[in-house]
Amino acid sequence: MNAADKKRLLREMLFARRFEERCYEAYVERKIGGFLHLYPGQEACAIGVMEAARPGHDYVITGYRDHIHAIKCGSDPKEVMAELYGKETGSSKGRGGSMHIFDAKHHFMGGYALVGGPFPLAAGMAKAIQMKGGDEIAICFLGDAANNQGTFHETMNMASVWKLPVLFVCENNLYGIGTAIERSTAELDQYKRVCGYNMAADHCDGQDIEVVMEHAKKAVDYVRSGKGPYFLELKTYRYRGHSMSDSGAYRTKEEIETWAKRDPINILRDRLIEAGEFAMDDFVSMDKEILDEIENVIIKFAEESPEPKVEELEKYVLTEHCPYAKGEMR
């Protein structure tokens, strides 16, 4: 990877961090409602994996911590923020909210709020790709705790039996809501759990984006070449609680400090500085530029966008016109 690409990725991760922090503020100001699950600490996962895949081409699906996955697939951050504000200009026209960002145009097939729910949906998209003979792959990002759902086991089995082109990325952030992994899960290494399904699997550090990309590239190539599904575990950490209603008090200060030393943004920044390709001043101005964009472009767009019309409350429950419903096709 050349220096320009590294700087671009650094900017993307910093943007993701600042975007999420601004969401936090908007939530506190009550501009954003519902549940809000933030991504700080895990930036290298979504951005690193998708950098190794083909954003906008491959079909991506994830859980409710979904803003950054959508943006990396090509979603306009203005539309993501507008969705959080519940506006008609939002990714899902204000009908989805934070947990349900969708952008079909960029093949971001959604954020889902049932833990483990996207596993079979991802396998289904892979089945469709397989039938149509395209060169896309399906990529499913979920957390470690999703692996304790039945859908994990059922889907790993089917994906493997039918050799579906799907990459499962497990962002192991060590907690299922507020319960530590060692208190809920018999096998701590998540990649080992797919052995029983005869599936290719790998694991790596999820904080160093270059490491993530290296492993993700291998995984993506494997799946795209038609060899079948693949499971990649990334060891990572979320700085905030599970959602805004969770203070994260179940974690020790020492643990948080240890992980803060392995911050994905700092790792890449310091590496660039060490290599003489970047200076702290560049970082400061990059940050300023990002904050400026978030405030003056993204937040402004969300604030100024119109609300959905109440008259359109029932739009999208069913498709607008179905000729097979009312006997037009007899």
Place this chain on the structure above:
Amino acid sequence: MAEMMFWEAVRRAHDEEMARDPLVIAMGEDIGVAGGTYKATRGLFDKYGPERVIDTPISENSFTGLAVGASFLGVRPIVEIMSVNFAWLAMDQIFNSAAKVHYMSGGQLKAPVVIRSPGGTAHQLGAQHSARMEKVFMGIAGLRVVTPSNPRQAYGLLKSAVRCDDPVFINEHELMYNMKGEVPDGEYFHPLEGSECARQGKDVTLFGYNISVHWCLQAAEILSKQYGIEADVIDLYSLSPLDRVGIQASVSKTHHAVIVEEAEAPVGVGAEVMAIINEECFFELDAAPVRVSARNVPIPYNHTLEKAALPNAKSVVEAVRKMFGK
């Protein structure tokens, strides 16, 4: 018009739709090599191959979810859930994914998946194989629910369901697969919405759906011959949405309503139809509407107890006699 059995009608709809569109697939337990527990997919495995006629593992929630995910990308899956009792396990994917994705994506994604499943009580199958779940499905916004009462509807509703862009649940019945009936020789698309008048009458409306339509028709003959009461029998083949206009029209004609359901009364089809009658045509009523429903028990194994738990044509006749004081 050729006469064929219910299962043959379902099979024919599968076959025609799969021959037309290579993205139509069938999935379910034992539907491929074995041809389906009720023969609804017999011979299709040999004709269309294992990629399109898929024997799934016994993982109802995830194979249903897999079908939903495939439908996002234009595949048209017809999922068979072997018994509606097992559909409870797939409720997460039906309720949370299939029915909601179009709405929560602001109209971007569609889930044109068809889920067929036989419900109802059969012959002493016991509490866990005798569920009648239509009441559960019809309460889900974003999901169409239809329930055929004869081979013509079974064929035409499946044809329409495959072509429809919404998720459709088709509630079939374990006892009805060998029922014979006429099916149009040419292609026929039964509307997914509305209701059908199965018998014309002026005195009382008997609302039925799926198997209870047949109890209503038997009861109507008895009522006509023995009591001089002429029943209008309305077949509610669409349970979601229910045909408000059709319900209102018949009750406005007969001024009497009896709703017949194989399921238990609480929170059921009868309750919903009564609510619609109240909302649409309360002042047309000459008597309080009545439900004829199953007793509110898990279905017992014992033959006598099982029969006692369920309504039949006789209980419909009794309800109408009571209503008319005869």
